[in-house]
Amino acid sequence: MNTSTIQTEREPALLKAARMEKARGTPLWFMRQAGRVLPEYRKVRGKHSLLDICRNPELAATVTMQPVERFDVDAAIIFADIVTPLVGVGIDVQLVEKVGPVIDPPIRSEGDLERLRPLDPGEDVPYMLEALRLVRSALPVEKALVGFSGAPFTLATYLIEGGPSRNYATTKAMMYGQPDLWHGLMSRLSDMIVAYLRAQAGAGAQMLQLFDSWVGWLSRRDYSEYVFPYTREIVAAVKATGVPVIHFATGSGGLNEVIRDSGADVIGVDWRVPLDEAWASLGDVAVQGNLDPAVLLGPPDVVREQTRDVLRRAGGRPGHIFNLGHGFLPQTPVDNIMHMIDCVREWDASHAS
Numbered sequence: 001m002n003t004s005t006i007q008t009e010r011e012p013a014l015l016k017a018a019r020m021e022k023a024r025g026t027p028l029w030f031m032r033q034a035g036r037v038l039p040e041y042r043k044v045r046g047k048h049s050l051l052d053i054c055r056n057p058e059l060a061a062t063v064t065m066q067p068v069e070r071f072d073v074d075a076a077i078i079f080a081d082i083v084t085p086l087v088g089v090g091i092d093v094q095l096v097e098k099v100g101p102v103i104d105p106p107i108r109s110e111g112d113l114e115r116l117r118p119l120d121p122g123e124d125v126p127y128m129l130e131a132l133r134l135v136r137s138a139l140p141v142e143k144a145l146v147g148f149s150g151a152p153f154t155l156a157t158y159l160i161e162g163g164p165s166r167n168y169a170t171t172k173a174m175m176y177g178q179p180d181l182w183h184g185l186m187s188r189l190s191d192m193i194v195a196y197l198r199a200q201a202g203a204g205a206q207m208l209q210l211f212d213s214w215v216g217w218l219s220r221r222d223y224s225e226y227v228f229p230y231t232r233e234i235v236a237a238v239k240a241t242g243v244p245v246i247h248f249a250t251g252s253g254g255l256n257e258v259i260r261d262s263g264a265d266v267i268g269v270d271w272r273v274p275l276d277e278a279w280a281s282l283g284d285v286a287v288q289g290n291l292d293p294a295v296l297l298g299p300p301d302v303v304r305e306q307t308r309d310v311l312r313r314a315g316g317r318p319g320h321i322f323n324l325g326h327g328f329l330p331q332t333p334v335d336n337i338m339h340m341i342d343c344v345r346e347w348d349a350s351h352a353s
């Protein structure tokens with residue numbers, strides 16, 4: 001066997017799936033796998049704040065590796081937060097426990113836009129890039145390192161609302177009432193995200209996920225007009241590095257016929273639409289998802305049935321990456337996670353051709 005065959009054999013299954021090639025088994029990893037549910041993470045968190053972990057490359061690398069070691073998942077997602085690049089350019093962000101990011105004062109005017117200066121990743125978030133390098137050197141060759149960024153709409157909601165929101169009223173009011181300010185903010189954020197993701201690719205990320213967590217609150221019309229052009233631009237600029245892109249949004253079933261044209265290699269689907277229906281509306285693209293994370297709060301037989309349902313709907317098609325429909329909920333029992341993973345591996349073994 002020559003070297004290139006060995007390299008192809010050990011190429012991360014996730015990268016094969018992104019190209020819609022058949023991989024050995026169903027590649028799997030989980031959003032929010034690092035942290036929250038793991039006692040070994042809580043132990044680290046007991047001594048350090050979330051942002052302190054992010055700013056310390058050794059600690060960030062350690063907690064990034066914890067779920068890989070515990071669950072033998074096919075990918076590591078770098079430990080950071082969607083606010084990391086905002087913190088990098090000097091925005092005052094507090095990560096409030098059980099609430100999320102709080103930004104005070106928020107961004108509401110043209111003058112406020114100046115606070116969002118361009119990001120220079122090497123200067124502004126060197127710790128994140130160093131953490132990626134550390135993880136890449138610790139990670140087995142056949143596992144993929146996933147970098148990520150919040151998408152501009154989701155980041156804009158935090159900046160404008162000043163924190164998490166129920167209905168994104170202030171954000172939408174700006175979109176409709178001050179379109180120049182809205183587009184000014186979205187362009188600045190898009191430039192920031194492109195610089196941030198490209199730097200992650202340079203530091204060893206092999207896949208890059210764009211999280212548009214809250215975009216499902218928009219109508220299809222507004223999404224198309226106010227958000228999607230930025231998504232497409234970011235995806236194109238990032239893909240130019242050669243690193244595949246995963247686009248993930250929640251509550252976005254109604255947006256699939258727009259999102260399918262994003263140019264992303266993989267589209268993450270949330271749990272609200274059955275995987276086969278979502279895939280049909282997305283077309284010829286790899287798909288990631290989509291077990292409802294709350295299923296993992298149920299008894300093992302429900303976990304098994306619903307995990308198998310996702311796999312049945314994927315039907316063994318190349319290009320399926322098993323994941324949740326959103327991140328793990330903090331109260332998820334580790335045993336149920338193990339059980340879900342066993343169910344996927346068991347399914348693969350019984351359907352191997």
Ligand code: CP3
Nearest residue numbers: 031032033034035079080081082097098099100211213327
């Ligand atoms: O494992 C991973 O996925 C990597 C780490 C990661 C974190 N945040 C660390 C974190 C990732 C990918 C994120 C992304 C993120 N952060 C998103 C997009 C993903 C999504 O879930 O839609 C969003 C919207 C945020 C903003 C944010 N940060 C929220 C809403 C919260 C939860 C508040 C809480 O306490 O429940 C956070 C805090 C946060 N970021 C935690 C972790 C592990 C929570 C626990 C802690 O304080 O350690």
